[in-house]
Amino acid sequence: MIETDVIVIGAGIAGASVAAQLSATKSVTILDMEGRAGYHTTGRSAAIFSENYGTVPIRALTRASRTFFADTPSGFCDHPLLSPRGIIYLARANQLTTLKDFEQANLGVEHLTQAELYERVPYLNKRNIVAGLLEVGGFDIDVNALHTGYLRQARNNGAELLCNHTVTSLGSRGGNWSIATTRGLFHAPVIINAAGAWADEIAILAGVAPVGLKPLKRTAAIVKFDRPINRDMCFLNDIGENWYCRPEGSNLFLSPEDEIPSPPCDAWADDMDVAAVIEQITEVLDLVPVKVESSWAGLRTFAPDHIFVIGFAPDAAGFFWLAGQGGYGFQTAPASAALAASLVLDTSLPDYLQEQGLDAAQFSPNRFWQGKGNLDET
Ligand SMILES: Cc1cc2nc3c(=O)[nH]c(=O)nc-3n(C[C@H](O)[C@H](O)[C@H](O)COP(=O)(O)OP(=O)(O)OC[C@H]3O[C@@H](n4cnc5c(N)ncnc54)[C@H](O)[C@@H]3O)c2cc1C
Structure with missing residues (x-):
């Protein structure tokens, strides 16, 4: 049995990027069902960065991510992550x-x-x-360097990546989650659901209402x-x-x-x-x-409105959504991860996100419950 502050389910670009951020101050374990990180959507993209792509909040996340791409932390990667591609x-x-x-x-x-x-x-x-x-202003993204850079950063911060660990059941008691996998049991007060196409299935396993991905x-x-x-x-x-x-x-x-x-x-x-x-x-x-x-x-x-789902579930303490990245998961990863980390750590949104008009409420899973009354009925 392993106990950590945060369990991230999914080692694609969403899970890797948020694990890198959170592991600076929290103990983090990343679980993935496949034999290697990035096997699913993350390993299959077109690797393009365009600020004219996606809904208004997605475009704002993309613009905010330029800060990281333009000034990548030293040691993250030994070459620029973006190269111009009209x-x-x-x-x-x-x-x-x-x-x-x-x-x-x-x-x-x-x-x-x-x-x-x-x-x-x-x-x-x-x-x-x-x-x-x-x-x-279009760019190629070195998606492999971005993904492996985040995983390396997480590992250097002490996080553990465990592949071949399929999450099979989830239960919460007394503010602590028990996560059963095909290779053992884990405990953490916070779960990040970064399971890509499976994120609604993970929610259902946890007794959390799905958002309709x-x-x-x-x-x-x-x-x-x-x-x-x-x-x-x-x-x-x-x-x-x-x-x-x-x-x-x-x-x-x-x-x-x-x-x-x-x-x-x-x-x-x-x-x-x-x-x-x-x-x-x-x-x-x-x-x-x-x-x-x-x-x-x-x-x-x-998600039904083509906006990411980022935030704690309104119906289960400690269950955090980071899902619905659609066709923009790479170009938005730095800003999405920063937004997610600020919500998990309960710190204020970084200035460079606020300057792009970003607001956590735009991405909150609460938007799917507003006006619906009792969550049990959804
Ligand atoms: C053809 C194509 C072109 C694209 N082009 C671009 C582009 O140009 N620019 C851009 O920014 N984005 C692009 N995208 C989108 C981008 O690839 C995705 O938004 C991003 O990869 C999603 O990452 P993710 O981490 O959410 O999902 P995934 O990479 O799918 O990761 C989810 C992980 O969860 C794991 N998992 C699921 N269930 C369980 C379980 N029960 N237990 C343990 N682990 C589990 C899976 O194994 C998987 O590794 C493109 C996508 C495609 C398909």
Whole structure:
């Protein structure tokens, strides 16, 4: 039996980042059911940072996270975590209204003349793509360095990461949680539920009302084409959100931007979905596919309002939600973890979060119970 101040369930980017913060002052144990940290959604992302992505509170978390990305603590990582990657939004003739609406609604996007567009995207099919916008403030995130940096920071602070530990039951008595796993029993006054697609299932195990999380499958693949792709090419995004792609070495990383409802599981790519997105991309880029190097899928898990769920459950003392990271878990991780840590430690929200208009109430699980009266009825 192990006793710690905090048990974090889930060693993805959410669990790793909050464990790094809390372990500075608390004893922390991280439990994950898989043989290695980051096996599920965290190991399957597109690794992009965009301040124009997500709902208003998500954008604020992304902006606040720039502080950490720009000034990463020494010893966290020996190279910058962000490297510039322009994002180009492309439109066919029938998508010009959507492109104009996007330009008006978002910051930091510039209209590209056709000459500029064709210069930046050398393979563009000029018959099919007629206009584009450039977001200059986009970045690639070194997601592996970010995730392993947080795990190293946690370990250096004395935290323990235990893989192959599936949480099977949770019970609370006298302000202390008992957490049963496939490899032993743990006790802690605080549990952080960072279980990604399984976060509602963890809540149910604990007798806490679920918040209605929806895991949505997204497919991705790395494809070799008849020509090596220019490594400096921008991230290309269909303005209708039907596909995106980016250079990955001399190949293309691509996704159909699918959102297929799924139970929590080890998601996998359907070959038909990969074939369909290759077809879409070869309509707009004059490239011939040679080989699918690899393909996979991951679950992007959303709360009903597409805002993260961060805060203590109103119906169970010591049960803390850190869930619903959707498609933004990396670009928001520094600020989400700081917000979560300030709530767990009951300290004031750091200034750089407040300066972005962030407020803990926006993310609180309480929002799902307001007006519902008795929690037992939900
Ligand atoms: C194709 C794709 C593209 C993406 N692109 C981007 C992007 O460009 N930028 C960005 O910021 N984000 C992106 N994301 C989103 C990002 O990857 C996620 O928001 C993030 O990884 C979620 O992290 P997490 O820690 O919440 O979940 P996970 O990584 O899934 O971690 C949850 C962990 O909980 C563990 N667990 C579950 N149940 C139990 C249990 N009973 N006992 C013990 N352990 C348990 C699991 O094993 C898992 O390791 C993308 C996602 C996908 C799929």
